[in-house]
Amino acid sequence: MIGQVFRRELLLAWRRPGDTLLPLTFFIIVGSLFPLGVGAEPALLRSIGPGAVWIAAVLATLLGLPRLFAADQHGGALEQLLLSPAPLALLVAVKVLAQWLTSGLPLALAAPVLALGFGLDFRDLGVLLAGLLLGTPLLNLLGAISAALTLGLRGGGALLGLLVLPLYVPVLIFGSGAVQAAALGFGAGANLSLLAAMLVLAVVFAPWATAAALRISLD
């Protein structure tokens, strides 16, 4: 049951490559615009680099959120998911995992390439990648709650952004903070540990909250 949902999600992502590539393309475009807009001064670029990459990652994730449940709701597949004889939170977790694998993970893996444009050195690239590997699933998990809450509302997209951005603030702060701390020689351990702790909390609680929100949205 769980495995089937996972395979179905991956197959659907494979069949609709546009949906998967859109956040990644958006991420690369936004990230590349920063150096163009700010100018080519190396010191400035190095200092804004981590923040710019993280902001691009947050915005790209936001772009993919509404589709997580809306596409299924439209054709009635979400009702069938709710009627599955398996814990809904687990099914939600599987859907978020599939979404992360197809959109969050590529984003994290593309980030070092983007960061090269800001002149970050290799150690900082590693910290950035580690932060994004911890941070992007967190963004997807938190986003799923908001996507479920705003499902089927008129103007749900705008509301979704308003709801989710405050939740994204700590992720953004600790994620870009990790690279800055590493660059200043403090070590990124504290920031990355906090991100990991938030991820653990989100893995445990976000699917439950999302499942509850879905049941309310479809009532």
Next chain:
Amino acid sequence: MLELRDLAAVRSNTLLFRRVSLLLHAGEALRVTGPNGAGKTTLLRMICGLTEPARGEVAWDGTPIGTLGDEYRARLAFLGHQEGHFGDLTAAENLRLAGHNVAPDAVVAALELVGLGTLADQPARFLSQGQRRRLGLARVRLRAAPLWILDEPLTGLDRQGVELTAHLLAEHLADGGLAVLTTHQDLPGLDDVLRQLDLGA
């Protein structure tokens, strides 16, 4: 055994129906009728557990469905207004990945049965409305659940499709299954086992 105990439905501050009580035994089907907006779909969603009743409860074999949870959902096959197919998956994939384990042979057989044998590898988004209903019917049948809940299963079906639906229902009921459905069309051959609930009355 499905039991509706004193159900009432309220939608946006309007009372749709109340005091709906009923006992449905194995081998029986319930046809819900009523004018548009009488709450037929709402009643079906309540029986599924998708919508909370404003009052009363639904029980399966004497236990409220809220208590049973997944145990109840495992005994339930639902075909809604929208079938829940994935347009980007083929007809066969839709059945194979519907969330319960079915043998590949069973998928082929089910598609043949509902007259979609030649369309197995066609993406579901290219199916006509009637074909989508047929695919939904195939999924319900593959689920092998004792309780079928069908919301307007005959919409968009041709005469053959209606006869097929009636035949599958009769088979399901003869096997000791139960069914709740909404439709205003006649279901040939089911008069003996079909009970009526008119929400407009």
